[in-house]
Amino acid sequence: MIGQQTLSSPKSTNAREITCHDAFHEGDLSDGCFRAVATYTYDWESWHAPDGRLIWVNSAVERVTGYSPAECLLMVDYPLPMTAADHHDRIAEMLEDAKRGGSSNDVEFQSIHRNGEKRWMAVSWQPMYNDAGKHLGFRTSIRDITERRHLRDQIRLHAEHLEQLVQERTARIQQLERHRRHMEKLAALGQLAAGVAHEVNNPLAGIRNAFELIKADLTPEDEHYELLELIDREIERISSIVHQMHQLYRRSPQAAHEFKLERTVTEIATLLDGVARNQQIQLKTDSVGNSLPVHLPEGEVKQILYNLIRNAIQASPAGETVTVRIKHTGSDVQVAVSDRGTGIADEVLPHIFDPFFTTKGGEPTSGMGLGLSVSRSLIEAMGGAIEVDSSVGNGSRFTAIFPACTEPAVEDSHD
Secondary structure (H helix, E strand, O other), rough: OOOOOOOHHHHHHHHHHHHHHHHHHHHOOOOHHHHHHHHHOEEEEEEEEEOOOOOEEOOOOHHHHHHOOOHHOOOOOOHHHHHHHHHHHHHHHHHHHHHEEEEEEEEEEEEEEOOOOEEEEEEEEEEEOOOOOOOEEEEEEEEOOHHHHHHHHHHHHHHHHHHHHHHHHHHHHHHHHHHHHHHHHHHHHHHHHHHHHHHHHHHHHHHHEEEHHHHHHHOOOOOOHHHHHHHHHHHHHHHHHHHHOHHHHHHHOOOOOEEEEEHHHHHHHHOOOHHHHHHHOOEEEEEEEEOOOEEOOHHHHHHHHHHHHHHHHOOOOOOOEEEEEEEEEEOOOEEEEOOOOOOOOOOOHHOOOOOOOEEEEOOOOOOOOHHHHHHHHHHHHHHOOEEEEEEEEEEEEEEEEEEEEEEOOOOOOOO
């Protein structure tokens, strides 16, 4: 029977080749010739009865799986013992389709060698009929595609790598485009600032002169004399800011000196007390840890915190509290300004530091959208940063992180 076909010896093989050769010339190919072709096909070939039972398998099965044809014929669940467990369902579906007379090509699965090695295979199957049209069962042809899978995986990895490079390059181009737009805004800001500084300088000089006359009429014993000293320092700070605006293209950082942030925050709270009372906001300050002096440009620090605290007050509904918490960590000092306002939407958050961007467009006291932009530029020049944590409906927290000690960078004379 065909199911008992085994490998022939070299001598019988030569005899078969001679017989097939003679039969070819005589025009009558015997069953033995077809059997030889099937037996010596490089791929793993098998023949199944209409009910799926294995009838014959060629010797290639032993090369691929380590199991001989005879062992395969004894398996009641062939070829599942040579199939990876997670692919059993796939092979079972293939056998059911083949028994129904179906056919398919290159269905991939993993086979398991007798020694435990796994390799990728592709199986094809089709029904077989004799000359009278009788269904003889179906044949399967299984080819080792491990190398093909490996090459395909390599191509996929290369494609993914190229896709990643494209995405990185696209992101870089978008970043450069955003930087270009930001620089354009900064250039416009510089032109505007220079013009505003020129216009503000003259009335500021008049205010300073008038204030000096008023101050001269009061003695240090007067109960409001301390406030006059505060006003005098603020006029000086305004003058310094105007000078920086005028020199925006060649900004000259202020000199650093030693002071305590707690005192600075107290002064800012005094300046903003009227704004807070008008909006029925309570301003609360808190300090964590020991109060240590910092070595920073105080005017720029005050400008940064003034902007953050004022924004928090303006963002808060009446009856709420704005909290300013100072925390010394050794290498830096953090000032967190928290409000209970409406918060900042996710789509707005990336733009809040852009020049001329403001969320207060409809308010009569709205600014020009420069406060946060200027504040971030100032604190980054010191080596610090501003972090934002905001949730719609739950308020916002802006944390200014200052280095405990800094010196202004030396300006490049070629800038």
